[in-house]
Amino acid sequence: MSLRHREPAPAEMTATTIPARQGTYALLLTVERRRRITIGRLGALAAAAGCYVYIGSAFGPGGLRARLRHHLGVAQRLHWHIDYLRRIATPFEIWYREDHHGSEHVWAQTCASLAGASLPLPHFGASDCTCAAHLFHFSTPPSLTDFAARLPPAAAAHRKIHWVTAPAAALPALLRDQHS
Numbered sequence: 770m771s772l773r774h775r776e777p778a779p780a781e782m783t784a785t786t787i788p789a790r791q792g793t794y795a796l797l798l799t800v801e802r803r804r805r806i807t808i809g810r811l812g813a814l815a816a817a818a819g820c821y822v823y824i825g826s827a828f829g830p831g832g833l834r835a836r837l838r839h840h841l842g843v844a845q846r847l848h849w850h851i852d853y854l855r856r857i858a859t860p861f862e863i864w865y866r867e868d869h870h871g872s873e874h875v876w877a878q879t880c881a882s883l884a885g886a887s888l889p890l891p892h893f894g895a896s897d898c899t900c901a902a903h904l905f906h907f908s909t910p911p912s913l914t915d916f917a918a919r920l921p922p923a924a925a926a927h928r929k930i931h932w933v934t935a936p937a938a939a940l941p942a943l944l945r946d947q948h949s
């Protein structure tokens with residue numbers, strides 16, 4: 770899969786650090802070649818090569834920064850469904866927005882509506898909600914511009930979605946704790 774560099778559109782903002790505040794995020798990952806893995810009790814996933822978009826929200830201590838730090842590492846204890854996929858998938862981009870009410874379900878439904886989206890495993894990341902899943906597969910990465918344009922008006926603070934792309938080696942700088 771070609772991970773072409775995509776310039777952010779004017780509605781998007783690049784981030785220099787990820788805040789330790791509550792918010793909603795999309796984690797974009799790539800799988801190089803087809804692999805079959807087991808996602809805990811959810812069952813088997815025949816993970817096709819391509820791009821995966823995982824939607825989540827962070828309301829625990831450390832907020833977005835702590836959660837994304839978790840996703841960028843490889844978990845020793847597998848807790849979330851995404852921890853299993855993370856073992857074979859490499860993060861390459863993050864979209865996030867600070868919010869206090871959690872837009873993850875709206876984001877998941879919006880992501881499902883993007884051209885080329887498919888549902889690799891029903892209920893992935895959506896054990897506690899009515900979404901079909903919080904994980905979507907694309908043969909080529911979707912654009913934040915398209916995604917933001919499709920968010921419903923109620924979620925229209927989408928102009929504050931931040932866009933982060935970097936090689937994995939550069940991502941830790943974004944997650945550094947800062948005294949400010």
Ligand SMILES: [Zn+2]
Binds near residue numbers: 873874895
């Ligand atoms: Zn949901």
